Amino acid sequence: MEPVIITSDAVDLQVAIGSLALQNPVMTASGTFGYGREFESFVDLSRLGAIVVKGISLEPRCGNPPPRIVETACGMLNAIGLENVGVDRFIREKMPYLSGLGVPVIVNILGDCVEEYARLAERLADIAGVSAIEINISCPNVKKGGVAFGTDPQMAAAVTAAVKKSCRLPIIVKLSPNVTDVTLMAKAVEEAGADGVSLINTLIGMAIDLASRRPRLANIIGGLSGPAIKPVALRMVYQVAQVVTIPIIGIGGIASAEDALEFMLAGASAVQVGTANFVNPRASEDVLDGITAYAREQQLSSIRDLIGGLRLG
């Protein structure tokens, strides 16, 4: 038999999140890639599937007091406090550069109440270069006693529906792992109109300094990320894939192509590289190169063939 020769052009890496077509499944995770430009010395940004920018609120936020981060075993805790430049400055100062890259820009949004999310979506709806919205529902709802949107299926659905109504962009809901049953959250936002779900956000954790007997984070608790959380993330992606039909974006400890491909087998249509960007600023492109090499080596006609391709039994 003649060997099949597949050139790089022949590797079909395209995936879709609702109506959003991506040249490949590799995105950057919100809060780990700044506003993209910070990485231009290290990454050919135009090669990425999409750039998900740092979470944006209506008003600028200055974040939590330091210390904000602490390293843990194979991971890190952060309590940045949603520091961001606010939507107006984001549009004015960050979008012109981002929209010139020719890559989908997914804007992660956060708010204190449903109305804030809706207003953010309205504000971003017609901005050139904004391709989709990712809703960060891991924020406390100040109008509902500070319970996180992401831990209550009804509140998560309400915020999803409000954002969906406010703009015509594809809506991705970023799920929190700090729940008893993540599939309930996924189903709730799917029913409310989400075009995709991304998971997982960070796991709430804590670290203590024995010598001073004090918490290592000024905020006391923070979000755990990095390779340490990958098995939890994979499990949740797998579980969610069993109950929703909308595309899933896998996040959690992805540092290599192998990690990314495992998420795709578990049911993810795309992935986000997060904490790995801090360690290796070229991580996202390395993951992409590795996926390309794998697809070629396995002679896949499309990377989509891998999605949910986990072999059982």
Next chain:
Amino acid sequence: MSQFQKNVELVRSEVLAQDVIRLTFNAPEIAAAAMPGQFVMVQIAPGQDPLLRRPFSIHQITKDGALQILFKVVGRGTRLLAQVQEGAHLSLLGPLGRGFILAAPEKACLVGGGMGIAPLLFLAGRLSQPVHDGPRPKVILGARNRAELVPLIAAFENIGIKVLAATDDGSFGHHGLVTDVLQGLNLDSAFTVYSCGPRPMMAAINHLCQQQKISCQVSVETVMACGMGACLGCAVALKAGGYAHVCSDGPVFEAGELLWSL
């Protein structure tokens, strides 16, 4: 702005005093682009634990592309780094951050305490160029004792600088703080003070400089994850409210812009 991520060879690992380590890397691209006060992020180990790189200010660069860092073993990361064998390769990311704004050497006074001496050697070298026998900056260095301080002073003397020394235990130079020595110099307001060291030391120097209306630049150290403005983990409080980021707004700041507690 040129930044590089390079696997570079550790060509020399020296123990200058107990737990005080100087590493020399062959890192020509980063060395050529570096300015005094900038830093590099060093990957400690190839695996995932410890996960994060560690930030180190650039201690010295040489024309042949060598880049030095200086540190004290204070935890697991620095202990592992101190154990890396010569000839091994490590990933360096840099040069990062905003460095010192250079003043005329005859109007510059460098004040370093402990490992805060690290970025001041590179600065002193740059300020002393290009005239070989030209003016040199004043340099005040402090440490806990003679054993710790003397090896660090040698590198300054090698570039023709006479160092004013202070030790906590009085075993070398002035018995007391670098701040005492600085105060004794009675600098006029045309001077720029460059300082790096423990936070209380820099707070005292800022206080003194404010009183005497002397411009003061400090190099600040914090925990960092990325070193390039993405994680926003390295926040430092500003006098005017809010925070700056040590990696991208600093690590060098005008001392008066920061919030100090004496």
